[in-house]
Amino acid sequence: MKIGVVGVKGGWSSELLAETVEKRTGYGLLVEMDKVRLDLDAETAYLNGLDLRELDALIIKKIGARYSPDLMDRLETLRFLNRQGLPMFSAPENIMRVLDRLSCTVGLRLAGIPMPPTTITESVDQALTAVEKYEEAVFKPLYTSKARGMTVISAGEGAREKIAEYRSNHKTMYIQKTIDLGPQDLGLVFLGGEYLTTYARRKQIGEWNTTTASGGKYGAFTPSDGVIALAKKAQEPFGLDFTCVDVALTPDGPMVFEVSAFGGFRGIQEACGMDAASLYVDFVLKRL
Incomplete structure (x- = not known):
């Protein structure tokens, strides 16, 4: 072939x-x-x-x-x-639905998936209202990975100016309440819609996010059946052949951040000792 x-x-x-x-x-x-x-x-x-x-x-x-x-x-x-x-x-049309962070979020919320409180606006005034409500929020570009371009803004003096500066480069502002991640978040991997494995991303001391770009490290993790069921439900509407669902275990229960458009191989290999590329190719050959 x-x-x-x-x-x-x-x-x-x-x-x-x-x-x-x-x-x-x-x-x-x-x-x-x-x-x-x-x-x-x-x-x-x-x-x-x-x-x-x-x-x-x-x-x-x-x-x-x-x-x-x-x-x-x-x-x-x-x-x-x-x-x-x-x-x-995966099918291009399915990837399109998760590549844009807002499109992915709307799909998740319509499916009833728990996520951190989120506000979408083009208005600096409305963004300030959201920050004051959340006390602290992460402003996320609609197209990004590994936390690139994300900005944390806290309520109080200087918040409006920081929001206006962010707005100058991002017309549509995606604003998410900062939540207590603890020391890590999780990547639950699915192949052909079926659960494959989970890895943890453990954040470096002093960093607000867990990404490897900020010094985060991969580690093994075994989630509960409930967390696996939540992640499976989160990825189902998108129909991706290979994906990773980002989940945080918060004091208010597990919450989903996003469903990955492509899924990563390195975390699976380093934390779980699995050859994701081989598994994916086996899957494709069987489908063909």
């Missing part, structure tokens, strides 16, 4: 997945979306002269090195190919 991997050249997980596909099938292709040409008249897309519809499938690992609205345009190219009959894992 000829299976391509949509990813980023030099990206650890992209390269690992492409190498794993090549070992299993004898064919390897890393598809960088900035090098793809969509030809709507020919109803296909090309990569260096290769008609991508000649492939048996695409596995979408990464659309770009950083999250941004531009990635939605790249997903539209893949959506067109998918509609023309090229199997994809």
Whole structure:
């Protein structure tokens, strides 16, 4: 079979997945979306002269090195190919629903998933009202990962000025109440909608978030059946083939932060000793 991997050249997980596909099938292709040409008249897309519809499938690992609205345009190219009959894992339309933080949050809340108190507004005045209500809040860009671009703002002197400064770069403000994470949060991994494993992200002393970009470390963790059931319910509406659900164990019970558009491999490997790339390729081959 000829299976391509949509990813980023030099990206650890992209390269690992492409190498794993090549070992299993004898064919390897890393598809960088900035090098793809969509030809709507020919109803296909090309990569260096290769008609991508000649492939048996695409596995979408990464659309770009950083999250941004531009990635939605790249997903539209893949959506067109998918509609023309090229199997994809996960389906581009499903990825679109979680790539945008607001879209993901709306989907989770409509499904009745518990999340930290959240406010969405374009108004500095309304944002200030939310911060005063929450006492402390995290302002999160709609397209981001590993807490990049996030800002913590507390109620009190200078809050309005900090909000206005943030608003100058982010028209739509996504504001979430700061909650007590404790020392860690969790990543619950699902493959084909079925629970696979869990890893913890343990934050560095003095940091407000647990991401590895802020010094967080991966560790093993065994969640309760209730937490697994909550995470399973959270990812179900999105229909992703491989994903990770971010869950915090708070004094008010477990809460979901987000459902990942692509899911990570490193936490699974370092904390759980599992080869996520091999498991994912096995899943794709069985589906095909």
